[in-house]
Amino acid sequence: MPAANPLLTLENLNVHFGNAKAPAVKDVSLTLHDGEVLALVGESGSDKSVTVKSIMRLIDHQGGHISAGRILLHQQNGAAPLDLVKLSQPRMRALRGAHIAMIFQDPMTSLNPVMTIGAQLLEVIQQHQPHNTDKAKATAIAMLEKVRLTDPAGRMRQYPHELSGGMRQRVMIAMALVCRPRILIADEPTTALDVTVQAEILGLIRSLQQETGMSVLFITHDMGVVAEIADRVAVMLNGRIVEQGNVLDVFDTPQHDYTRKLLESAPKFRDEHARIKAAVPDAQRTAPILAVRHLSTQFPVHSAFLRRHVANLHAVEDISFDLHPRETVAIIGESGCGKSTLAKSLLRLVPSNEGRAFLNGQDLFTLTGEELRHARRNIQMIFQDPYAALDPRMSVRQILTEPLRIRGLGQTAQGSDAALQELVAKVGLPKGTLDRYPHQFSGGQRQRICIARALVLSPKVLIADEPVSALDVAIQGQILDLLEGLKHSEDMALLFISHDMAVVERVADRILVMYRGSVVEQGPARNVLSNPAHPYTQRLLEAVPVAHPRQRFARNAASAVTAAPVYPLGMERPLARWKDLGEGHRLRLDAGLVS
Structure with a gap:
């Protein structure tokens, strides 16, 4: 007590x-x-x-x-x-x-984009606890290890934009805790964190509190x-x-x-009132609107000396799946496993090394110029970080009409004041929103603006990267109901990236579990959530927050390193081997079981 x-x-x-x-x-x-x-x-x-x-x-x-x-x-x-x-x-x-230290809600706007992570941590340490540089650096690396950031010494040399949203949040937590405030x-x-890291961060805050007497x-x-x-x-x-x-x-x-x-x-995970999905959704009886085959995305790794290209980081490795109209496929996994890179690869925001992605029969990876711009009208994305995704100099009206203007639709009914007012009302934004600017809204409201922008073109595929993680529970339900309704009224398909298992249970028809750049388990949501086959999937589900404080000591949340693997140039990866568990539930056998 x-x-x-x-x-x-x-x-x-x-x-x-x-x-x-x-x-x-x-x-x-x-x-x-x-x-x-x-x-x-x-x-x-x-x-x-x-x-x-x-x-x-x-x-x-x-x-x-x-x-x-x-x-x-x-x-x-x-x-x-x-x-x-x-x-x-x-x-x-x-x-x-x-x-008194503070961890802010939005890590990207709280970190200096022109300073390395190490420089920012050292600045905090030396301002309040003067040390020699070597001791301060050791303290900073030790704190990055405590918040379970992979390769902490390497992260010290990186800039905020080089880290995922969850990684940036862990850096913020490390900066707040490094001087051990009262x-x-x-x-x-923990808004931007996956369930296992969230459980570890909550445990870390608890342990530091007990160790130092810190209040939270x-x-x-x-x-x-x-x-x-x-x-x-x-x-x-x-x-x-x-x-x-x-x-x-x-x-x-x-x-x-x-x-x-x-x-x-x-939302409560495995609640008795949770929506139960059929093992084979009706949506799968139609041809897929998006078919992804053997997609791989790699980033070069350079040596410290002469900056030679010596290896590749395999952020996305040999991923294949189909997405049907009126279907939701959820991608789950910890921060750094490659979920967002997969989404950005499909949108051609990052270049891919191998694979094909067919949208309405067109291979997105072969399109250029006007053809690619036209195809993107039918595949839109809600980004994870709402503040970084919005231009602070543009009003909401300008943000929503910009996609229409670019595609020559600015003077159509879609761009009318009445249509824009209806759209912002659909996503739960108040009257008077159109002529205000992003900084005048809360974090949850900014996320709703991003959702409205993604919907303004009525896309056939919507990629939602943590679309409700910043929203309070009542608005979460409204947005999820909105997306579910749009799926059926517009024959829209949804690729849903999330770390919230209660939300995934509610919306997903099928689930892909990503670990270290690869899909290690996939299948109908009902099968994956009720009978997880891969140890990593089991750990994800064990780390889901409890529904009542009396249950908090009856759990055993653990985690494992999920960073994408780095392989030397020329190394051949073995072909994926899968085990069929029935009803479309499949387990990858060669992805490396977590210890």
Whole structure:
């Protein structure tokens, strides 16, 4: 049980933006105690992030100001608590990182794109804990190892854009924890992570908390994560705290209607009410709209000396599958296994080395110029990182009409104001959205803009790369229902990349399990999820967050290295060998079983 001593206290906190009469954060009072995890939960737009950015006094730089209340940091030496509201920015800079650290929701916009990962970690260490360069570098590498980043010494030399979304989030977590702060504020820190890494990161935060006495203020919309890690819960709605209490009490006997709605809306893996898919969907009775054959994508690896091309990283290795109209094929696997590279290869955003991909009978890999642009109208993508995928200088109206304009459809009915208004309403965005800019929306709302942009051309194949990972549970359900409806009304096929097994269980007809660039298991969703054959698939399913805090100690989540393999030039890979398990459920025998 957490100690009773308060470490951080918010008293009647109010935060205003500009000249607005009503505050965004209204009379919020919270206490974070020594050694506890306090989860602040609520849907996107409930102003959870505004609250925690006020604690860090970062809201001062984002158009907001604390108009009333106190934020008290209690000191260990018995001295009077510090009111962070009254501290100067130089004193706040000294506290940030060393005493209060924060993991931000969007890793790409929080990392400096022109600095290597190592330089950014060393900057944090040397600012708060001056070391010689060798000691600081060793500390940085050790922390990257703790957050299970493969090849930590090599990652130190890389830039943020060279890492996947999940890898960038792990770097952010390492930067926040490297100085071992007393308080860790974690704003949706596991949103971009696959289930096994999420389980490990939650376990890492827990272990560091117990080791150092660190307290954690954990912001999330995922009630499974709350069940996994929280000691106490505070529920936020429209800038107010509507309920707070012990995590068991909140889950067992929620008092507020909004809390009950959050608990009921949360997707639950292997829930008795989950949608059960047929083993052979009706969609497969038609010809495939997308047929992929032996697709391989490799990236060159250069030597440190003279930068010679000495090997290849096999990001995608010999993948074949069909996708039929009105069908959803889900691709699951940990960050770095090649899921996003596979998607980008199909869109010709990265060059492939081998294979073919037939869209409506046309081989995408042989098309060029106008033919390729025309074909891309029928295959669109929702990207994993919504902020990086949107031009901050363009309004939502410009973002949605740009694809139409490029294809000469800007003056058609699709580009009319009424059609755009209907589209943004479909994806759950508020009125007045069209003339606003990406920075004026929450992370979940930005993801909805990306979904709207992908749908504006009415594609026949939609590649969705973690399309609902940034959304709160109620909007998740709306978006998944929207995609399911569009599948049938538009004869659209969906290639769905996700780490959320509850979401996959809900939407998938078939599943491909990727491990180290290869598909190691595939088959009907019902078969793969209820009877996983590959040890890696079994580990993925074991790591799914629990549905209730009483179950958190009755699990054994483990993980394995999933980075794509690197092979010397000229090395021949053996042909894939498969075992048929019946009903289209297949297991690859030569992909290397995890130990």
